[in-house]
């Protein structure tokens with residue numbers, strides 16, 4: 393009997409490409425800060441359909457995108473092909489166990505709101521460090537627990553409507569806590585001097601009004617879909633819809649259309 397991996401099932405649910413379409417400009421801006429040079433070997437972990445992997449490859453890097461969701465890997469490979477990028481490959485894999493990927497291989501390991509969602513975060517830190525080359529860099533973008541901006545609030549509101557996670561589950565939001573992230577990377581062999589943090593902003597943009605952008609999350613973003621499914625069972629779907637509508641409307645700064653910015657923690661590590 394096939395055993396279901398709930399982490400994989402969550403991200404194969406819906407269609408994250410629909411959210412990713414609202415983030416392309418932020419992906420470009422993020423990659424602009426990475427100092428990509430032609431020929432650089434880059435691993436993009438939890439790459440989705442390539443919001444950051446495509447811009448990396450367009451700058452001439454040799455990019456491997458790894459993601460747990462088969463549908464997003466297929467979407468990424470289709471986008472790379474359509475863009476004529478033969479220096480970019482997407483493949484299925486789990487950030488907690490990068491078996492098949494040799495140690496010390498990459499100049500740069502990037503994970504934008506990706507590896508944070510993998511189970512066993514200590515193993516994730518060890519795997520990221522293992523596959524980076526000595527002197528190589530690691531850059532993560534992670535949502536911040538308790539942050540008042542969009543995504544942390546969507547996840548917080550959604551969690552209040554979903555059943556409690558199984559015992560032993562470590563919240564992905566712990567990747568937005570500087571002390572915990574420092575502990576994870578030092579346990580993986582990185583010296584504290586080689587770990588830095590910055591705060592940055594990520595934007596979601598749509599021609600639709602805020603309610604339209606919310607509908608995209610409700611219909612295509614796994615964590616929000618699960619929250620609505622659970623809320624419906626409890627007869628609380630209207631309440632969830634109204635909380636999220638208030639959230640999206642109060643954070644919107646676009647007109648016409650929607651632009652919502654969310655703060656995230658940028659983790660910058662050098663493998664000494």
Ligand SMILES: C[S@@+](CC[C@H](N)C(=O)[O-])C[C@H]1O[C@@H](n2cnc3c(N)ncnc32)[C@H](O)[C@@H]1O
Pocket residue numbers: 399403404408412415437438439440441442443444458459460461464485486487488503504505506507509510511
């Ligand atoms: C919020 S999306 C971000 C996708 C992409 N980095 C972007 O910015 O468009 C989270 C991604 O992490 C992937 N993911 C979740 N758990 C993972 C795991 N254990 N290993 C690899 N990827 C994972 C999901 O499939 C999804 O593509």
